Amino acid sequence: MEIKDVENLANLARIELTEEEKKDLLSDMESILGYVKQIEEVKIEDAELDYKVHNVWREDEIIPRDFSRELITDQFPDAQDGFLKVKKIL
Amino acid sequence: MIDLNTLTIKEARKKLDAKEFSAVDLASVYLAEIEKKNKELNAYLEVFDDVLEQAKVADEMIAKGESYPLLGIPLAIKDNILIQGRKVSAASKMLENYVASYDATVIVKLKKQGAIFLGRTNTDEFAMGGSTENSAYGVTKNPHDTSRVAGGSSGGSVVAVAANMALGALGSDTGGSVREPASFCGIVGMKPTYGRVSRYGLISMGSSLDCIGSIAKNTTDAKIIYDSIYGNDVLDSTSITESAYPKFSAKKIIGVPWDLVNGEGIDPKVKENFKQSIEKLENLGFEIKDISIKNLDISLAIYYIIMPAEASTNLARFDGVRYGLHKEGKNLLEDYMLTKGKGFGKEVRRRILLGTYVLSAGYYDAYYGKAQNIRSALREQFNKTFQDVDIVATPTSPIPAWKIGEKSDPLSMYLADIFTITANIVGVPAISVPSGFMEIEEKKLPLGIQFMAPHGAEEMLFEVSQKFEAMI
Numbered sequence: 001m002e003i004k005d006v007e008n009l010a011n012l013a014r015i016e017l018t019e020e021e022k023k024d025l026l027s028d029m030e031s032i033l034g035y036v037k038q039i040e041e042v043k044i045e046d047a048e049l050d051y052k053v054h055n056v057w058r059e060d061e062i063i064p065r066d067f068s069r070e071l072i073t074d075q076f077p078d079a080q081d082g083f084l085k086v087k088k089i090l
Numbered sequence: 091m092i093d094l095n096t097l098t099i100k101e102a103r104k105k106l107d108a109k110e111f112s113a114v115d116l117a118s119v120y121l122a123e124i125e126k127k128n129k130e131l132n133a134y135l136e137v138f139d140d141v142l143e144q145a146k147v148a149d150e151m152i153a154k155g156e157s158y159p160l161l162g163i164p165l166a167i168k169d170n171i172l173i174q175g176r177k178v179s180a181a182s183k184m185l186e187n188y189v190a191s192y193d194a195t196v197i198v199k200l201k202k203q204g205a206i207f208l209g210r211t212n213t214d215e216f217a218m219g220g221s222t223e224n225s226a227y228g229v230t231k232n233p234h235d236t237s238r239v240a241g242g243s244s245g246g247s248v249v250a251v252a253a254n255m256a257l258g259a260l261g262s263d264t265g266g267s268v269r270e271p272a273s274f275c276g277i278v279g280m281k282p283t284y285g286r287v288s289r290y291g292l293i294s295m296g297s298s299l300d301c302i303g304s305i306a307k308n309t310t311d312a313k314i315i316y317d318s319i320y321g322n323d324v325l326d327s328t329s330i331t332e333s334a335y336p337k338f339s340a341k342k343i344i345g346v347p348w349d350l351v352n353g354e355g356i357d358p359k360v361k362e363n364f365k366q367s368i369e370k371l372e373n374l375g376f377e378i379k380d381i382s383i384k385n386l387d388i389s390l391a392i393y394y395i396i397m398p399a400e401a402s403t404n405l406a407r408f409d410g411v412r413y414g415l416h417k418e419g420k421n422l423l424e425d426y427m428l429t430k431g432k433g434f435g436k437e438v439r440r441r442i443l444l445g446t447y448v449l450s451a452g453y454y455d456a457y458y459g460k461a462q463n464i465r466s467a468l469r470e471q472f473n474k475t476f477q478d479v480d481i482v483a484t485p486t487s488p489i490p491a492w493k494i495g496e497k498s499d500p501l502s503m504y505l506a507d508i509f510t511i512t513a514n515i516v517g518v519p520a521i522s523v524p525s526g527f528m529e530i531e532e533k534k535l536p537l538g539i540q541f542m543a544p545h546g547a548e549e550m551l552f553e554v555s556q557k558f559e560a561m562i
Binding site for chain 1: 436
């Protein structure tokens with residue numbers, strides 16, 4: 001792994017990093033990945049790859065919930081006329 | 091006079107019902123204790139300003155003859171569980187001023203009983219850590235030696251209970267975050283079967299691993315809290331029902347994975363204490379069986395693939411658009427970059443990048459895919475093991491509480507999770523119970539033993555834990 005790989009990951013994750021942070025993260029990542037790499041050696045035979053997952057459905061019915069519109073809109077970093085305001089994306 | 095040192099939830103219930111003291115009296119004593127100790131220990135990030143009003147409501151309920159196990163009982167709540175209208179920050183700058191717009195399911199259940207919420211407690215940022223050193227609001231100190239960590243990530247909740255600043259607490263446990271601090275501070279911490287307690291309203295870290303757990307002075311109290319919060323919930327699609335797992339019949343056999351316990355990195359004094367604990371269990375009439383679980387030693391490695399993968403996905407939502415921190419940039423992309431760069435602390439960024447890496451094209455199969463396969467195999471191994479034994483016992487942590495700042499390398503901190511991780515990976519319930527002390531630098535540091543039980547066998551877990559506790 002190199003600094004440019006850390007930069008690429010940070011871009012994918014939308015996180016701004018300083019040069020120093022990049023260096024620190026590079027050495028941390030190398031040490032952690034070095035440790036987790038041991039899974040390469042593990043041989044899995046006859047493992048039943050059954051995650052025991054199933055869909056959980058519920059009836060599509062209206063259940064009134066006690067939500068305060070104000071509590072939600074008060075959290076908006078920027079708002080106009082009660083609507084969330086964001087920068088233009090196009 | 092209320093003696094907080096000996097008071098338990100069970101005792102307090104009797105005394106509240108008998109009107110020996112009121113909920114207001116009890117809450118006042120705790121508030122005074124918090125006032126005295128919290129500045130140094132930093133267990134609470136916020137003490138709620140309406141504690142006495144809550145207690146008054148509880149007293150009115152008691153006056154009407156109502157009685158619930160937690161009515162009027164003062165509890166501490168980890169700062170990643172939502173209480174409507176109150177701040178909840180996950181100990182992060184990202185959510186510094188965030189106010190919850192709804193109650194977590196566990197909070198709804200506690201409110202129905204008339205429990206008192208004293209405040210929100212410190213944690214590693216987004217529950218990512220094992221020492222509470224990753225909090226954006228300072229470290230929580232261990233009441234047994236204030237130069238040492240309390241453990242984490244539920245360090246604040248555990249210290250609140252251990253230092254008599256709350257009678258019980260809620261924490262969350264993704265890889266040991268309830269059990270490890272409980273062992274460091276000499277109290278009980280319990281993580282239920284995955285899905286037994288609703289995660290609705292818990293700020294997510296690793297969704298396939300996260301559990302809300304109970305923290306108390308003894309097993310009976312931990313069970314009282316657990317009994318009050320578990321149950322199927324339609325608002326959490328991974329919530330399970332009572333019949334999800336077959337009923338387990340006990341054989342009185344405890345399995346010990348000696349190959350792991352005798353491995354590297356375990357403090358000799360911890361091992362010695364564990365051996366003594368196992369002898370005590372033998373004296374209680376349990377048969378002890380040496381077990382070997384294939385790939386048990388690898389669970390830590392797969393945890394540090396699966397957890398960051400899930401965390402990086404979960405934390406993508408914090409983008410400064412709808413709530414939380416917002417940093418203004420020239421365009422929307424720059425808003426994201428600046429907000430996440432400023433809002434997330436070092437460990438959180440580390441895990442997001444790690445998760446982004448193991449999920450990226452070209453690495454996905456080798457890391458995440460392989461880890462999931464091993465996880466399935468390990469779960470299978472555990473099910474086989476529980477055909478022969480009731481309980482798997484290990485030390486809770488390979489080492490006692492470390493000095494604040496001592497572990498600067500993240501990997502060395504991760505290795506402290508070696509025994510607790512597995513219960514989250516395979517989804518079984520587990521508990522940490524105090525097993526004695528070890529002396530370092532003239533300070534007595536608590537140690538804990540961990541019991542793991544089959545899926546859905548919480549009752550048996552509590553039973554063994556109670557028997558062991560009576561011997562200590």
